[in-house]
Amino acid sequence: MLWDRRFGWLVFTYEDVAAGLKDPRLSARRPSAEDPIPRVLQPIAADVRELRSRQGKWLLCADPPRHTRLRGLIGTAFSPRIVERLRLHVQNVVDVLLDRAAKARRLDVIADLAYPLPATIIAELLGVPSIDLDQFKAWSDDIAGSFTLAPETMRRANAALRDLTAYVAGLVAEHRLKPGDTLLDDLLSQSASDALDEEELLAQCVMLLFAGHETTTNLIGNGALALLRNPDQMARLQTRPDLIESAVEELLRFDSPTQATFRSVAEDFELRGQHLRRGEPVLLMLGSANRDPKQFAEPDTLDFMRRDNRHLAFSHGPHFCLGAALARLEGQIALGTLVRRFPNLSLTETDLQWRPNVFLRGLAALPVSV
Numbered sequence: 001m002l003w004d005r006r007f008g009w010l011v012f013t014y015e016d017v018a019a020g021l022k023d024p025r026l027s028a029r030r031p032s033a034e035d036p037i038p039r040v041l042q043p044i045a046a047d048v049r050e051l052r053s054r055q056g057k058w059l060l061c062a063d064p065p066r067h068t069r070l071r072g073l074i075g076t077a078f079s080p081r082i083v084e085r086l087r088l089h090v091q092n093v094v095d096v097l098l099d100r101a102a103k104a105r106r107l108d109v110i111a112d113l114a115y116p117l118p119a120t121i122i123a124e125l126l127g128v129p130s131i132d133l134d135q136f137k138a139w140s141d142d143i144a145g146s147f148t149l150a151p152e153t154m155r156r157a158n159a160a161l162r163d164l165t166a167y168v169a170g171l172v173a174e175h176r177l178k179p180g181d182t183l184l185d186d187l188l189s190q191s192a193s194d195a196l197d198e199e200e201l202l203a204q205c206v207m208l209l210f211a212g213h214e215t216t217t218n219l220i221g222n223g224a225l226a227l228l229r230n231p232d233q234m235a236r237l238q239t240r241p242d243l244i245e246s247a248v249e250e251l252l253r254f255d256s257p258t259q260a261t262f263r264s265v266a267e268d269f270e271l272r273g274q275h276l277r278r279g280e281p282v283l284l285m286l287g288s289a290n291r292d293p294k295q296f297a298e299p300d301t302l303d304f305m306r307r308d309n310r311h312l313a314f315s316h317g318p319h320f321c322l323g324a325a326l327a328r329l330e331g332q333i334a335l336g337t338l339v340r341r342f343p344n345l346s347l348t349e350t351d352l353q354w355r356p357n358v359f360l361r362g363l364a365a366l367p368v369s370v
Contacts, residue, residue, distance in 0.1 A: 001272055007358070008281030009265075009274070014292035014312070016271070017284045022317035026263035026282055030061035044151045051146055051158035054165060057203035060211070060319060063266075067318060073196060074204055075322055077125070077183050083325040086121065090330055093120055094337050101370055102341070106348070109366035113338070114220035115213065118330050122212030126205060127171060127182035136209065139164040143210050147359040161206065168205045183208075208323075216327045218257030218362035220334045223248065225366055226255055227339065228347050230302045237304060237339055244336040247304040248328060251335070252290075253311035254302050259287035259361045261315060286312045287361065342370040 001011045011017055020026050030052070055061055059070045076082070097116060101107035119133055119140075128136060142160035145153030171184065179185050187201060196204060227234040237247050263282040268275065276282070290311045291299040314321035321327070339345065346369050353364040 001274060003274075004283075007283050009276060010283050010285060011271075012285050012288040012292075014289040014295035017286065017289035017312060018316050020263065020282070020284045021261070021312070021315055021319065024063075025265065025267050025269050026284075027063050027266040028061060028067070028263060028319055029063050030056045030058075030262065044155060047151075048154045048158050051154065051161050054161050054203060054206070055146065057199060058207040059204055059322070060207065064318065070196075070200070070204065071318075071322065073187070073190065074208075077186065078323050078326055080325040083329055086326070087329060087333070090117070090121060090333050091337070093117055094333050098337060098341055105370060107342075107368050107370050109224045109338075109368060110217065110221050110363055111365065113334055114217045114224070114366075117220070117334055118213035118216035118327070121326070121330065122209060125183045125212075126209060127175060127180055127184050128209065132167075135167075136164075139167075140210050140214065144214060144355070144357060144360055147357055164209070165202055165206050168202050168209070172201065172205070212323055212326075214360060214362075215257045215321070215323070216330050218360060219248075219252060219327060219331045221363045221366055222255040222257060222361065223251035223331060223335050224338065224368075225352070225363065226251055226302055227335070228345065228368070233302050233304050234339055234345075237336070238343060241336060241340065243304050244332045245328075246306070246309070248331045248335065249309050249311065250302060250304050250306050251331070252313035253296070253306075253309055254290075255361065256287040256290050256311070256313040257361060258313065258315075258359060260285050260359050261319075262359075283358075286315070342368075345370060 001009055001016065004010050011020055059067065059074065062070060094113070094117060097113050098107075101112055107113065115137065116133070119137065120130065123130065123133060123136065139160040142153075142156040143164070144157075146157035146161070148154070172188070175182070175184050175188060179188070184205060187196060187205075190196070195201075227237070233247070237243055260283045263284060265276045265278050265280045265282060268277050270276070290296070290313060293299050296306070296309075314324040314327075348367045348369050352366065355362050355364050
Protein backbone atom coordinates (compact mmCIF):
# COMPACT_ATOMS: atom_id res chain seq x y z
CA MET A 1 0.00 0.00 0.00
CA LEU A 2 1.05 3.58 -0.48
CA TRP A 3 -0.08 7.15 0.16
CA ASP A 4 -1.18 9.24 -2.81
CA ARG A 5 -1.55 12.98 -2.22
CA ARG A 6 -4.70 13.19 -4.33
CA PHE A 7 -6.57 9.98 -3.45
CA GLY A 8 -5.23 8.97 -0.03
CA TRP A 9 -4.21 5.42 0.90
CA LEU A 10 -4.10 2.96 -2.00
CA VAL A 11 -4.46 -0.73 -1.09
CA PHE A 12 -3.46 -3.23 -3.79
CA THR A 13 -3.13 -6.86 -2.68
CA TYR A 14 -5.98 -9.37 -2.77
CA GLU A 15 -5.59 -10.22 0.90
CA ASP A 16 -5.72 -6.60 2.05
CA VAL A 17 -8.47 -5.50 -0.33
CA ALA A 18 -10.72 -8.47 0.57
CA ALA A 19 -10.16 -7.79 4.27
CA GLY A 20 -10.73 -4.06 3.83
CA LEU A 21 -14.08 -4.61 2.13
CA LYS A 22 -15.35 -6.28 5.32
CA ASP A 23 -13.50 -4.19 7.89
CA PRO A 24 -15.86 -1.94 9.93
CA ARG A 25 -12.89 0.37 10.60
CA LEU A 26 -13.17 1.38 6.94
CA SER A 27 -16.39 3.27 6.32
CA ALA A 28 -18.26 3.21 2.99
CA ARG A 29 -19.91 6.51 3.87
CA ARG A 30 -19.14 9.13 1.24
CA PRO A 31 -18.42 12.72 2.20
CA SER A 32 -21.60 14.76 2.47
CA ALA A 33 -22.12 18.45 1.86
CA GLU A 34 -21.28 19.07 5.52
CA ASP A 35 -17.91 17.29 5.45
CA PRO A 36 -14.57 18.97 4.69
CA ILE A 37 -14.10 19.12 0.94
CA PRO A 38 -10.94 17.72 -0.72
CA ARG A 39 -8.36 20.35 -1.57
CA VAL A 40 -8.72 19.76 -5.31
CA LEU A 41 -12.44 20.63 -5.12
CA GLN A 42 -12.25 23.61 -2.79
CA PRO A 43 -12.37 26.17 -5.63
CA ILE A 44 -15.71 24.72 -6.78
CA ALA A 45 -17.15 23.77 -3.38
CA ALA A 46 -20.43 25.57 -3.99
CA ASP A 47 -20.80 23.97 -7.41
CA VAL A 48 -20.62 20.38 -6.13
CA ARG A 49 -22.39 20.69 -2.78
CA GLU A 50 -25.61 19.19 -4.13
CA LEU A 51 -23.74 16.33 -5.81
CA ARG A 52 -21.96 15.37 -2.59
CA SER A 53 -25.17 15.56 -0.60
CA ARG A 54 -27.24 13.44 -3.00
CA GLN A 55 -24.61 10.75 -3.55
CA GLY A 56 -24.14 10.53 0.20
CA LYS A 57 -27.71 9.18 0.43
CA TRP A 58 -27.05 6.25 -1.91
CA LEU A 59 -27.15 2.73 -0.52
CA LEU A 60 -23.58 2.05 -1.62
CA CYS A 61 -22.46 5.10 0.36
CA ALA A 62 -23.99 3.94 3.66
CA ASP A 63 -22.76 1.96 6.68
CA PRO A 64 -24.81 -0.32 8.95
CA PRO A 65 -27.40 -0.03 10.34
CA ARG A 66 -28.64 2.36 7.62
CA HIS A 67 -27.07 0.24 4.89
CA THR A 68 -28.70 -2.91 6.30
CA ARG A 69 -32.13 -1.29 6.29
CA LEU A 70 -31.86 0.13 2.78
CA ARG A 71 -30.49 -3.09 1.30
CA GLY A 72 -33.27 -5.07 2.95
CA LEU A 73 -35.90 -2.85 1.29
CA ILE A 74 -34.35 -3.03 -2.20
CA GLY A 75 -32.37 -6.24 -2.36
CA THR A 76 -35.15 -8.80 -2.86
CA ALA A 77 -35.87 -7.43 -6.35
CA PHE A 78 -32.36 -8.46 -7.47
CA SER A 79 -32.17 -11.95 -5.98
CA PRO A 80 -30.92 -14.67 -8.35
CA ARG A 81 -34.37 -16.29 -8.35
CA ILE A 82 -36.14 -13.08 -9.38
CA VAL A 83 -33.45 -12.17 -11.93
CA GLU A 84 -33.70 -15.59 -13.60
CA ARG A 85 -37.26 -14.70 -14.62
CA LEU A 86 -35.76 -12.04 -16.89
CA ARG A 87 -33.65 -14.51 -18.90
CA LEU A 88 -35.95 -14.82 -21.92
CA HIS A 89 -36.55 -11.09 -22.05
CA VAL A 90 -32.83 -10.29 -21.85
CA GLN A 91 -32.21 -12.78 -24.67
CA ASN A 92 -34.91 -11.12 -26.77
CA VAL A 93 -33.37 -7.67 -26.24
CA VAL A 94 -29.93 -8.99 -27.21
CA ASP A 95 -31.34 -10.68 -30.32
CA VAL A 96 -33.00 -7.47 -31.48
CA LEU A 97 -29.81 -5.45 -30.95
CA LEU A 98 -27.67 -7.99 -32.80
CA ASP A 99 -30.23 -8.32 -35.62
CA ARG A 100 -29.59 -4.65 -36.32
CA ALA A 101 -25.84 -5.28 -36.35
CA ALA A 102 -26.21 -8.20 -38.73
CA LYS A 103 -28.22 -6.06 -41.10
CA ALA A 104 -25.68 -3.21 -40.94
CA ARG A 105 -22.74 -5.68 -41.04
CA ARG A 106 -20.94 -3.65 -38.37
CA LEU A 107 -21.26 -3.07 -34.68
CA ASP A 108 -20.01 -0.69 -32.02
CA VAL A 109 -20.11 -3.08 -29.09
CA ILE A 110 -20.50 -0.19 -26.62
CA ALA A 111 -23.15 1.95 -28.33
CA ASP A 112 -25.07 -0.90 -29.95
CA LEU A 113 -25.01 -3.62 -27.29
CA ALA A 114 -23.11 -3.01 -24.05
CA TYR A 115 -24.96 0.19 -23.18
CA PRO A 116 -28.51 -0.31 -24.54
CA LEU A 117 -28.96 -3.81 -23.07
CA PRO A 118 -28.51 -3.07 -19.34
CA ALA A 119 -29.91 0.45 -19.70
CA THR A 120 -33.09 -0.93 -21.26
CA ILE A 121 -33.51 -3.60 -18.59
CA ILE A 122 -32.97 -1.34 -15.56
CA ALA A 123 -35.12 1.36 -17.14
CA GLU A 124 -37.96 -1.12 -17.65
CA LEU A 125 -37.64 -2.36 -14.07
CA LEU A 126 -38.08 1.20 -12.80
CA GLY A 127 -40.70 2.29 -15.34
CA VAL A 128 -38.53 4.65 -17.42
CA PRO A 129 -40.00 5.04 -20.94
CA SER A 130 -37.67 3.80 -23.69
CA ILE A 131 -38.03 7.15 -25.48
CA ASP A 132 -36.03 8.76 -22.64
CA LEU A 133 -33.01 6.43 -22.85
CA ASP A 134 -30.85 8.85 -24.85
CA GLN A 135 -31.33 11.57 -22.25
CA PHE A 136 -30.74 9.01 -19.52
CA LYS A 137 -27.40 8.04 -21.13
CA ALA A 138 -26.29 11.67 -21.30
CA TRP A 139 -27.04 12.14 -17.61
CA SER A 140 -25.33 8.87 -16.69
CA ASP A 141 -22.17 9.71 -18.65
CA ASP A 142 -21.94 13.02 -16.84
CA ILE A 143 -22.61 11.46 -13.41
CA ALA A 144 -19.77 8.99 -14.03
CA GLY A 145 -17.53 12.05 -14.14
CA SER A 146 -18.15 12.56 -10.43
CA PHE A 147 -15.52 9.89 -9.79
CA THR A 148 -12.74 11.84 -11.50
CA LEU A 149 -12.33 14.77 -9.07
CA ALA A 150 -11.72 17.00 -12.11
CA PRO A 151 -13.50 20.35 -11.57
CA GLU A 152 -15.29 20.57 -14.94
CA THR A 153 -16.53 16.98 -14.92
CA MET A 154 -17.63 17.43 -11.30
CA ARG A 155 -19.66 20.48 -12.28
CA ARG A 156 -21.35 18.53 -15.07
CA ALA A 157 -21.97 15.61 -12.71
CA ASN A 158 -23.62 17.99 -10.22
CA ALA A 159 -25.99 19.32 -12.90
CA ALA A 160 -26.73 15.85 -14.30
CA LEU A 161 -27.51 14.36 -10.90
CA ARG A 162 -29.82 17.27 -10.13
CA ASP A 163 -31.64 16.82 -13.46
CA LEU A 164 -31.90 13.04 -13.15
CA THR A 165 -33.25 13.39 -9.61
CA ALA A 166 -35.90 15.81 -10.84
CA TYR A 167 -36.78 13.37 -13.62
CA VAL A 168 -37.16 10.50 -11.13
CA ALA A 169 -39.31 12.73 -8.89
CA GLY A 170 -41.63 13.16 -11.86
CA LEU A 171 -41.76 9.38 -12.37
CA VAL A 172 -42.60 8.87 -8.71
CA ALA A 173 -45.45 11.38 -8.94
CA GLU A 174 -46.82 9.63 -12.04
CA HIS A 175 -46.70 6.19 -10.44
CA ARG A 176 -48.39 7.43 -7.30
CA LEU A 177 -51.30 8.62 -9.44
CA LYS A 178 -51.31 5.61 -11.74
CA PRO A 179 -49.55 2.57 -10.20
CA GLY A 180 -48.02 -0.03 -12.46
CA ASP A 181 -46.02 -3.25 -12.14
CA THR A 182 -42.46 -2.04 -11.66
CA LEU A 183 -39.80 -2.03 -8.96
CA LEU A 184 -40.66 1.63 -8.37
CA ASP A 185 -44.27 0.64 -7.62
CA ASP A 186 -43.04 -2.06 -5.24
CA LEU A 187 -41.01 0.54 -3.35
CA LEU A 188 -43.97 2.90 -3.23
CA SER A 189 -46.29 0.18 -1.89
CA GLN A 190 -44.18 -0.66 1.17
CA SER A 191 -45.90 -0.33 4.52
CA ALA A 192 -45.49 2.99 6.29
CA SER A 193 -43.25 1.49 8.98
CA ASP A 194 -40.80 0.12 6.39
CA ALA A 195 -41.08 2.61 3.58
CA LEU A 196 -38.27 4.76 2.25
CA ASP A 197 -38.83 8.44 2.90
CA GLU A 198 -39.03 10.72 -0.14
CA GLU A 199 -35.33 11.62 -0.22
CA GLU A 200 -34.28 8.00 0.28
CA LEU A 201 -36.62 6.84 -2.46
CA LEU A 202 -35.32 9.35 -4.99
CA ALA A 203 -31.68 8.66 -4.05
CA GLN A 204 -31.98 4.87 -4.38
CA CYS A 205 -33.87 5.06 -7.68
CA VAL A 206 -31.24 7.40 -9.14
CA MET A 207 -28.48 5.09 -7.87
CA LEU A 208 -30.17 2.04 -9.42
CA LEU A 209 -30.62 3.78 -12.77
CA PHE A 210 -26.97 4.82 -12.82
CA ALA A 211 -25.25 1.80 -11.27
CA GLY A 212 -27.72 -0.63 -12.85
CA HIS A 213 -26.13 -0.24 -16.25
CA GLU A 214 -22.68 1.34 -15.79
CA THR A 215 -20.88 -1.76 -14.48
CA THR A 216 -22.58 -4.11 -16.95
CA THR A 217 -21.77 -1.86 -19.89
CA ASN A 218 -18.11 -2.08 -18.92
CA LEU A 219 -18.34 -5.83 -18.31
CA ILE A 220 -19.67 -6.45 -21.82
CA GLY A 221 -17.33 -3.96 -23.50
CA ASN A 222 -14.18 -5.02 -21.66
CA GLY A 223 -15.17 -8.65 -22.06
CA ALA A 224 -15.65 -8.35 -25.81
CA LEU A 225 -12.26 -6.68 -26.18
CA ALA A 226 -10.57 -9.39 -24.12
CA LEU A 227 -12.14 -12.03 -26.36
CA LEU A 228 -10.93 -10.27 -29.49
CA ARG A 229 -7.40 -9.99 -28.08
CA ASN A 230 -7.40 -13.64 -26.94
CA PRO A 231 -8.67 -15.60 -29.94
CA ASP A 232 -7.81 -18.94 -28.32
CA GLN A 233 -10.30 -18.23 -25.54
CA MET A 234 -12.90 -16.95 -27.99
CA ALA A 235 -12.54 -20.16 -29.99
CA ARG A 236 -12.82 -22.19 -26.78
CA LEU A 237 -16.07 -20.42 -25.89
CA GLN A 238 -17.45 -20.90 -29.42
CA THR A 239 -16.84 -24.63 -29.25
CA ARG A 240 -17.85 -24.89 -25.59
CA PRO A 241 -20.81 -22.51 -25.04
CA ASP A 242 -21.41 -24.26 -21.73
CA LEU A 243 -18.34 -22.38 -20.44
CA ILE A 244 -20.11 -19.01 -20.58
CA GLU A 245 -20.61 -18.75 -16.80
CA SER A 246 -16.95 -19.39 -15.97
CA ALA A 247 -15.93 -17.23 -18.95
CA VAL A 248 -17.81 -14.21 -17.59
CA GLU A 249 -16.30 -14.71 -14.14
CA GLU A 250 -12.83 -14.80 -15.68
CA LEU A 251 -13.56 -11.70 -17.77
CA LEU A 252 -14.72 -9.90 -14.62
CA ARG A 253 -11.42 -10.80 -12.95
CA PHE A 254 -9.23 -10.12 -15.97
CA ASP A 255 -10.44 -6.57 -16.72
CA SER A 256 -12.64 -5.48 -13.85
CA PRO A 257 -15.42 -3.00 -14.73
CA THR A 258 -14.94 -1.29 -11.36
CA GLN A 259 -11.25 -0.78 -10.65
CA ALA A 260 -11.50 0.74 -7.17
CA THR A 261 -13.93 1.47 -4.39
CA PHE A 262 -13.78 4.24 -1.81
CA ARG A 263 -13.58 3.94 1.96
CA SER A 264 -12.62 6.34 4.74
CA VAL A 265 -10.88 5.48 7.99
CA ALA A 266 -13.48 5.31 10.78
CA GLU A 267 -10.95 4.78 13.58
CA ASP A 268 -7.16 4.81 13.79
CA PHE A 269 -5.45 1.49 13.09
CA GLU A 270 -2.25 -0.03 11.72
CA LEU A 271 -2.01 -1.81 8.36
CA ARG A 272 1.21 -3.17 6.89
CA GLY A 273 3.26 -0.96 9.17
CA GLN A 274 1.34 2.20 8.18
CA HIS A 275 -0.75 4.23 10.63
CA LEU A 276 -4.15 5.02 9.13
CA ARG A 277 -5.82 7.96 10.85
CA ARG A 278 -9.52 8.64 11.27
CA GLY A 279 -10.98 10.54 8.33
CA GLU A 280 -8.25 9.65 5.82
CA PRO A 281 -9.48 8.41 2.43
CA VAL A 282 -8.70 4.88 1.25
CA LEU A 283 -9.03 3.36 -2.22
CA LEU A 284 -9.35 -0.42 -2.29
CA MET A 285 -7.98 -1.33 -5.72
CA LEU A 286 -10.23 -4.14 -6.96
CA GLY A 287 -8.55 -4.42 -10.35
CA SER A 288 -5.13 -4.82 -8.77
CA ALA A 289 -6.41 -7.42 -6.30
CA ASN A 290 -7.86 -9.41 -9.19
CA ARG A 291 -4.38 -9.64 -10.78
CA ASP A 292 -2.55 -10.56 -7.56
CA PRO A 293 -0.22 -13.51 -8.33
CA LYS A 294 -0.48 -14.69 -4.72
CA GLN A 295 -4.19 -15.34 -5.29
CA PHE A 296 -4.37 -16.19 -9.00
CA ALA A 297 -1.87 -18.33 -10.90
CA GLU A 298 -0.67 -16.55 -14.05
CA PRO A 299 -2.99 -13.60 -13.35
CA ASP A 300 -2.27 -11.82 -16.64
CA THR A 301 -3.46 -14.84 -18.64
CA LEU A 302 -7.12 -15.10 -19.65
CA ASP A 303 -8.21 -18.65 -18.87
CA PHE A 304 -11.85 -19.73 -19.03
CA MET A 305 -10.93 -23.00 -17.31
CA ARG A 306 -9.58 -21.18 -14.23
CA ARG A 307 -10.60 -22.85 -10.99
CA ASP A 308 -11.44 -21.24 -7.66
CA ASN A 309 -11.94 -17.83 -9.27
CA ARG A 310 -12.98 -15.80 -6.21
CA HIS A 311 -12.51 -12.40 -7.80
CA LEU A 312 -13.53 -9.11 -6.19
CA ALA A 313 -15.05 -7.42 -9.23
CA PHE A 314 -18.43 -7.24 -7.47
CA SER A 315 -16.83 -6.26 -4.14
CA HIS A 316 -17.07 -8.49 -1.07
CA GLY A 317 -18.81 -8.53 2.27
CA PRO A 318 -21.79 -6.31 3.17
CA HIS A 319 -21.38 -4.17 0.05
CA PHE A 320 -21.29 -7.08 -2.41
CA CYS A 321 -22.92 -5.71 -5.56
CA LEU A 322 -26.71 -5.63 -5.25
CA GLY A 323 -27.12 -6.21 -8.99
CA ALA A 324 -24.46 -8.92 -9.42
CA ALA A 325 -26.96 -11.60 -10.48
CA LEU A 326 -28.49 -9.30 -13.10
CA ALA A 327 -25.09 -8.17 -14.39
CA ARG A 328 -23.95 -11.77 -14.70
CA LEU A 329 -27.09 -12.78 -16.58
CA GLU A 330 -26.80 -9.84 -18.99
CA GLY A 331 -23.08 -10.43 -19.51
CA GLN A 332 -23.50 -14.15 -20.15
CA ILE A 333 -26.31 -13.68 -22.66
CA ALA A 334 -24.75 -10.70 -24.44
CA LEU A 335 -21.24 -12.17 -24.83
CA GLY A 336 -22.41 -15.74 -25.43
CA THR A 337 -24.79 -14.64 -28.18
CA LEU A 338 -22.23 -12.27 -29.69
CA VAL A 339 -19.59 -14.96 -30.27
CA ARG A 340 -22.16 -17.50 -31.41
CA ARG A 341 -23.82 -15.28 -33.99
CA PHE A 342 -20.65 -13.63 -35.27
CA PRO A 343 -17.88 -16.26 -35.35
CA ASN A 344 -15.67 -14.00 -37.49
CA LEU A 345 -15.89 -11.01 -35.17
CA SER A 346 -12.86 -8.75 -35.55
CA LEU A 347 -11.65 -5.31 -34.50
CA THR A 348 -11.85 -2.52 -37.06
CA GLU A 349 -9.75 -0.08 -35.03
CA THR A 350 -6.70 -0.56 -32.85
CA ASP A 351 -6.48 2.93 -31.36
CA LEU A 352 -9.17 2.48 -28.73
CA GLN A 353 -10.10 5.20 -26.25
CA TRP A 354 -10.79 4.48 -22.61
CA ARG A 355 -13.08 6.75 -20.65
CA PRO A 356 -10.94 8.79 -18.19
CA ASN A 357 -12.03 7.47 -14.82
CA VAL A 358 -10.05 6.10 -11.89
CA PHE A 359 -12.92 4.00 -10.55
CA LEU A 360 -14.86 2.84 -13.62
CA ARG A 361 -12.92 1.17 -16.44
CA GLY A 362 -14.71 1.21 -19.76
CA LEU A 363 -14.22 1.93 -23.45
CA ALA A 364 -15.71 4.94 -25.19
CA ALA A 365 -16.32 2.78 -28.29
CA LEU A 366 -15.47 -0.68 -29.60
CA PRO A 367 -16.09 -0.88 -33.38
CA VAL A 368 -16.01 -4.38 -34.87
CA SER A 369 -16.88 -6.07 -38.13
CA VAL A 370 -19.40 -8.90 -37.99
